Amino acid sequence: MSKLETKRRNFLKGSIVAAVLITAAMPAFAQQATINFWDMKWGGDDYANAAQALVDKYNSENPDVKVVYRSVPRSNWYETFVTAIASGSAPDISTGASVQAVQLYDQGAIMPVDEVVAQMDPNDFAAGTLESMKYDGHYVALPWGLDVRVLFYRKDILEAAGVAVPTNWEEFRAAAKAVTGNGKYGLVASGDPGGMHWILAAGPNNGGGLFDADGRPSLTSDRTLEAREFLGSLVSDGAVNPASVGYVNDDARGSFIRGEAAFLFNGPGLPDLAPADVRPNIEIVPPLTGPHGDKGTYRSVNNIMIYNQTQHPAETMAFMKWWSGNQLPLWTEGHNGNLPARNSIAADAYFQDNPNVKYIQDNYLPIGKPLGGNAPGSFPQLNAVDGDGSCSA
Structure with missing residues (x-):
């Protein structure tokens, strides 16, 4: 082996050793x-x-x-x-x-x-x-x-009927019944979870709810039953759009926004979903007072x-x-x-x-x-x- 070849091999060996030492000294890269x-x-x-x-x-x-x-x-x-x-x-x-x-x-x-x-x-x-x-x-x-869940109303519908914004259940029922007619209804709901929210809100609005303070079912408690009966009275009055049972939440919102119902129970962002020319007519009903003085929602x-x-x-x-x-x-x-x-x-x-x-x-x-x-x-x-x-x- 020539001196030149020996030098070349020693150089490569040294380079390899140096590379190994440098690699060992470097921190390992963590996997993402x-x-x-x-x-x-x-x-x-x-x-x-x-x-x-x-x-x-x-x-x-x-x-x-x-x-x-x-x-x-x-x-x-x-x-x-x-x-x-x-x-x-x-x-x-x-x-x-x-x-x-x-x-x-x-x-x-x-x-x-x-x-x-x-x-x-x-x-x-x-x-x-x-x-x-x-x-x-x-x-x-x-x-x-x-x-x-928030109760909204159409200001234009109530004003046209000469109906004041309700403050309690009795006034709400009367208002919903008074504006019903000529293709309009007091309120519109839906047959999906959006409709279920009426029940979940009416219970607390009357001091009731699905469960009591001890976590026991209370759907049949006096206060909760009274709330359910109140919702039923709105239907028996003819104030609820009968198409509600087949509606989903978007259908109910659309009906309300089109001015086909005076009241809608919905989420806080409802007004912003309406066209700009409709928004001024969508306002919020102050939390209703239940028959025993309770206020509540879901x-x-x-x-x-x-x-x-x-x-x-x-x-x-x-x-x-x-x-x-x-x-x-x-x-x-x-x-x-x-x-x-x-x-x-x-x-x-x-x-x-x-x-x-x-x-x-x-x-x-x-x-x-x-x-x-x-x-x-x-x-x-x-x-x-x-x-x-x-x-x-």
């Missing part, structure tokens, strides 16, 4: 964590676009994590998630309906998020909402959106939860905390139909400068009762009511 985020469609296309933009922002700020966003239809949501859990293909994190986290936690599918809550200011959540996420001694989710607390199947619990919890505090664009750009559960977000001018939303925040949210009626928090028995998604809209 992929987090699958399933988000129910809480609005139109604008909502999904705004949510995707938020996810993109998080990914750009956290290059070691890749959150993959998926918009999930609200129809058949329960079957969607239960099937995914059973097949081992559940997401790492998702938003969900009012008792979804408790339902799925009871099935062993949801991870407690106590350590996330411990890093947050509990006073930044609307009263009672954070505690409604507590079950079995753990926080099973974070509240993010509030869906409260309020659901939609939540965001983490699944036990996740392979990246720490990264998923970090994303959950970030998402909870950065959701404002879901309303300002995505036109989310809920109201925010975070007080810091609800204080934004987007909400405070909207007179309808401001009125609902101040007058309807405080009297809202959850699916459990007078029972505190969430509990497994609610699965019998909402386990198939029948009350979610």
Whole structure:
């Protein structure tokens, strides 16, 4: 072997050794964590676009994590998630309906998020909402959106009939009956969950509800029965559009917006769904007083939860905390139909400068009762009511 060849081999050997030593000294690159985020469609296309933009922002700020966003239809949501859990293909994190986290936690599918809550200011959540996420001694989710049922009326219809805005049940029944005729009805409802919300709201409006303070079923209690009979009286008066039974929520909204009914029980974003020339005629009925002096309505607390199947619990919890505090664009750009559960977000001018939303925040949210009626928090028995998604809209 020539001296030149020997030098060349020694040089290559030294280079290889040096490369090995340098590689050993370098920190190992962590593999990018992929987090699958399933988000129910809480609005139109604008909502999904705004949510995707938020996810993109998080990914750009956290290059070691890749959150993959998926918009999930609200129809058949329960079957969607239960099937995914059973097949081992559940997401790492998702938003969900009012008792979804408790339902799925009871099935062993949801991870407690106590350590996330411990890093947050509990006073930044609307009263009672954070505690409604507590079950079995753990926080099973974070509240993010509030869906409260509000009674709206058509100012033009009431004025044309010379009917005053009602303040109690008796006046409401009389007003609904007085405006019925000539192709118009006192109120329109729907045969889907949107119609069920009339029952869920009428109970608390009379001091009742689906469950009593001890968590026992109270659908047949005196106060709840009285509320159901009141709703029945509206039908017997002929004041309810008979097509309501075949309507879905969008049908009922459309009928109201077209001026075919004077009253509609719906979500806080209803006025913004109407054409600009119709909005001035849509106003809010002040919370009605029940026959025993009670005021109340139905309020659901939609939540965001983490699944036990996740392979990246720490990264998923970090994303959950970030998402909870950065959701404002879901309303300002995505036109989310809920109201925010975070007080810091609800204080934004987007909400405070909207007179309808401001009125609902101040007058309807405080009297809202959850699916459990007078029972505190969430509990497994609610699965019998909402386990198939029948009350979610």
